[in-house]
Amino acid sequence: MKKTAKPQETAFDQVQKFYQFMNSNKLEVIEFSKDSTYIKLVRKHNYAVHQIPVFAPSAHAQAPAGKPAAAAAQVHGGDTIKTPMSGIFYRAPSPSSPPYVREGDTIKEGQVICVIEAMKVFNEIKAEFNCVIEKVVQENGKPVEPNGVLFQVKK
Numbered sequence: 001m002k003k004t005a006k007p008q009e010t011a012f013d014q015v016q017k018f019y020q021f022m023n024s025n026k027l028e029v030i031e032f033s034k035d036s037t038y039i040k041l042v043r044k045h046n047y048a049v050h051q052i053p054v055f056a057p058s059a060h061a062q063a064p065a066g067k068p069a070a071a072a073a074q075v076h077g078g079d080t081i082k083t084p085m086s087g088i089f090y091r092a093p094s095p096s097s098p099p100y101v102r103e104g105d106t107i108k109e110g111q112v113i114c115v116i117e118a119m120k121v122f123n124e125i126k127a128e129f130n131c132v133i134e135k136v137v138q139e140n141g142k143p144v145e146p147n148g149v150l151f152q153v154k155k
Helices: 011-024 068-075
Strands: 027-035 035-044 051-053 079-082 087-090 112-118 121-126 130-135 149-154
Touching: 011 027, 087 130, 112 149
Parallel strands: 051 121
Antiparallel strands: 027 035, 079 149, 087 112, 112 121, 130 149
C-alpha cells in the first residue's frame, strides 16, 4: 500500500487558523513559536469617534436651583455650549496638538470644538451654530457631567 503525501500547510494557512482561534476566543494577543516559525497576532483597537450635536440653551431656559455656576453663566447674558454627556473633556485631539478652539476664536457651525472621552470612546463635539468663544469654562483632562457648561460664547 502506497502512502500519499499530506499537502504541506503554508504559513498563510497557519496565520488564518491562529486568527480564527483568536477571534473565536476573544483574545487580544496570540503568539506561537515552533522551530523557525514565529507568529504573533495583536488585535488593533479601532476607537470609533461618534459625532454628538451640541445644543445651545434657549433664551427662556432657567437654570435649576442648586446649580449656581450654570445660573451665573446665564445671568451675564452670554450663550453657552454645554456637554451632552458625562466623560473627560479634552480641548485637543492629543496632548501635543494645539486646542481645537481658543478664547476669541470664531467658530463655524459643524466645526469640532472639543472631544469628550466616555467609556474609551472619543466623541467629537461640534458647534451647532456660528459663534465666538468668549471663555473656556472647563479644565482640560477633567471630568464633565451632562449639561455642564463647556464654553461661554457670543452668537
